Amino acid sequence: MGEVNEELYAVAVQAEADMWSNPRATLTQGRLFSEEMATTVSKLEKVEPVYFIKASERVQLLARKDIIADEMKDSFEWLRRNGNTAAHDVKPVPPDLALTAHRHMFTLALWYVESYGPLEIELPTYTMPNLPVSRNDESNEPKLDVGEQLEQLLSAQLEAKILPTITEQFKHLHATISQVAGMNGAASTTGTSSPGTEAANPAAFVGTPPQGMNAVVANIEAGIPAGRSSEQPTNNREGEEVEVGDYLSNQGLTVVDKRPNGGALWVVGGWELKEVLFSLKPQGIFFKYVKNGSQSTKRKPAWFMMGKDPSRLRWVDIPDEEGSTEEVAVAQEAVAAVVASAEPGLTEHAVMLEELAGQGHCTSSMAGGETGTQVQVRPPSQGKSIHTDATQSARDLESVNDEKTELRKSFHNKELIFPASMIDMGLDDLPMSGCARLLQYLKDACNVTAIHELPEDLSNLTEKISGVGSKTVERFVKQLEDAIAEEKRLIGSGKRKEHAVSAYRELKKRLGHRPTYMELHQFGKADSQAYRQLFDSYYAFLRQAGELTKEEAGTARRYADWLQEVESTMIRKSYKMVLLLVMLERGVSDWMKPITAEEAAPLFYQYYMSDADRKQIDFSDNETQKLWNNPVERTAQLIARMPMTHWAKGNQLIRFSDGAFDIRITTKETDQTRLYAWTKEICEYRLCWYFERKAAALSIDSE
Known part of the structure; x- marks a missing residue:
């Protein structure tokens, strides 16, 4: 690290x-x-805005522009959050x-x-620093190996955190059993005490950490009538x-629902669900939003x-049928209002950042190859038109989605209530x-079509x-319901x-x-990127939407991991996709x-040197300029280090061993x-999208 950035190196050594x-x-x-580091990378990539932004916003910006992968983003966020906690919380830091830091x-x-x-x-492997031993104690105390150090740390954590939690859970279980036993022996009449101030305004606790929120909810539950929080429904309620x-x-x-396994109840969705979920607060049921969800929600x-006790059963009062329908309708209108008010709020600059890649012009043919592939990009001088097209595309999509209702x-x-995405669905597609x-x-x-x-x-x-x-x-009619x-x-x-499904079906009908x-x-x-973000890959979307034949669906299912890898692997530069394109040039039987x-x-x-735009974008920094007059040997060193080693690291589908780069998947003859064709289609698309985005960014910088 010291050879690349001395300031960051000094901070790391001190830490x-x-x-x-x-x-x-x-x-x-x-x-x-x-x-x-985030500030340095932002400046190196020329994406640092001229106005002030927070550290968290800078990391989000780098991730949104595919400069950092999700793993790097998680590391940035972990260090920022825990560093802030350590700086402002007086509790001891284990x-x-x-x-972990x-x-x-x-x-x-x-x-x-x-x-x-x-x-x-040469990049080293991680080695955990050893616990230092003072000179006075070296002769008296035996040295602890790494295993013993970890054992001591885990024991301390077990005693400090886990055991008290287990004890508290047993106490709560005992209290619950006693309460149920008392309810069975008591009369069936219960009073209806009103919740306290906390229950009256639970929205005040939005943003409270989960550890503190559980204590708040415990206090609120103490003021809720017993019938509201009991595990079994009682018979003294209306509706x-x-x-x-x-x-x-x-x-x-x-x-x-992970409650049968001791977990919690999760509802997948964004902030647009708040009106529906917050409507349960008067009944003592509270939900907290987690941006990154959990392993249960992928x-x-x-x-x-x-x-x-989030794992217990909770019961919701449903009024008579008319009232229920009215309340649900109000909740749905509120959710629709939230979504509608949020989307137009995007500024033109934000739309450009998110949708810039959506209107490129790309063709296929590689210089020097028989059938090859060449990705043409609009020159930087056309960056403004790309911006205009992308902005207009986003507005068109908003207007189309606003017009369509169920x-x-x-x-x-x-x-029968058909979602808006089914309105233009053809009868042949059913x-x-x-x-x-x-x-x-x-x-x-x-x-009728x-x-x-x-x-x-x-x-x-x-x-x-x-x-x-x-x-x-x-x-x-039954099959329509299905x-x-x-x-x-x-x-x-x-x-x-x-919106993505509607746009796909509209385009299919047009073409x-x-x-x-x-x-x-x-x-x-x-935005073509939405299909990867929402469905893992375009072909996973096609399979889920029933757009593939039986044979195609089998191929998509068998090689889902590979298709997702090609479509989702981070490309800070285009090297990975160009390497894959070179392999694809060898034909159907030899490309793997x-x-x-x-x-x-x-x-x-040849791919970079034959095109001025590609050369300017990805082959003109201080390192790659040295390759211009020494193409084979030093280019091979770059390929071995950047796309090959980097792509194979920690990847079960890719291997780079003994100087050979290998795709480790076995294909059926009928799938080859x-x-x-699918791999090549994704590769060409990603190169087209990448160079359009980079060309537009260069155009904006030049202005």
Whole structure:
């Protein structure tokens, strides 16, 4: 680190020196280290704004521009949060936190040197610093190895944190059992005491740490009537009682219930769910928003149900049917108002940052290759037009989504509510069986091609169509219900997925065929990156949306990890995708064979040197300029270090060993052509998106 940045090196050395003697100092030094590194990287990448931004906002900016990966972002955030806590909290700081801070600092330092340091630097592996022993005690006390040090730390943590928690849980369990026993022996009448001030204004506790929030909720629960928090529903309430998990599921929310395993109840979704969840506060049920969710929600934004014992069952009072419907309608309108008011609030600058890549022009053919691939980008002089197109695209998508609302139709006295994303869905896209004659008549005689064109009176069709009776119509309506349920599972409870699905179907209808990834990027009204962010990969989205054939769905399922890897691996520079493109140039049968850096160097070098824009963007820094007059040997060194070593590190699907870069997946013969085509499609799309974004950024900087 000292060879690359002396200031960061000095901070890291001081933090390591204080780790055992002063853990608090290590945490505060770690915060300083992360904030200074983020500022340095922001300036090196020329994304540092001219106005002041907070440290957390800077990290978010770097992550949003794909300069740092999620792992690096987590390290930055961990050091910042725990450093702030150590600086402002008088509680003792245990050494294990300092050890964790040291590990995060090493991770960031390794990434920084690898990304911005000279090619010749050899990167070390992590070694935990040993506990220093004073000279006076060296002869008297035996030296502890790393295992014994860790054992002592874990024992201290066990005694200080875990055991008191277990004891408290046993006390709570005993109190609950006693309470239930007392309720069984008492009369069935209960008083209704009003909650205290805390319950009256629970929103005041938003932002309180989870540890403190549990204590707050415990105090609130003490003022709630017994019937509100009991595990079993009582019979002295008006209206119907439903368990909270079932209630939320019936509202169309995605619920992850880990309570049977001692966990909590999670509701997947963003801040737009607050109106629905906060409406349960008067009944003593409180939820807290967690931006990064948990492992149960696959780190998606989510809410968890709080309480002294989050794993117990909780019951929700449902008024009579009319009142319930009215309340749900009010809640849905409130959620819609929140989303509608939030989206137009994006400034033009924010829209440009998020949507800039959506309107590029890309073609396929590589210089020097037979069929090869070349990604053309708009020159920097056209950056303003890219900005304008992207901004207009975002506005078009907002207007389309504002115009579309859910569609209500009644069949056989049964009302079906179609989500907005299904309105333009074609009849041929519906998974129907046993209704061929009915569908054919609707298309030929009634000119019905989409769901919104369906007539509500289907009963009179039975007299006009031979072989179609009331059972066929009932089967048709039942399959429509199933399609609606499947669509709700696809789009979830938020609006982003619904918007992405609507934009995809609108583009498919416009093109007359399933859009390729490049077509989705060039002509779609939604940000093409949204499909990776929301569904893990474009082909995972197609599989979930039922857009693939049976054979294609099997391929997408078998190689889901690989497709997600190609689409999601971080590309601070374009080197990874260019290396993959070089491998793909070898054809369907040979593209996954091992390749050395020397074999990849000629095409890799030619890819950048044959195009002035690509050369300016990714092959013109201090290191790569040295390669211009020495193409093979030094380019091979760059390839071995940057894309090959970096991509293979900690990756089960990629291996770089004995100088050979190898993709470690086994393919079925029937999948080879399809997987090759999909991989190439993703690779070309990512290169197109990357160079458009970089060209636009250069244009803005030049202005």
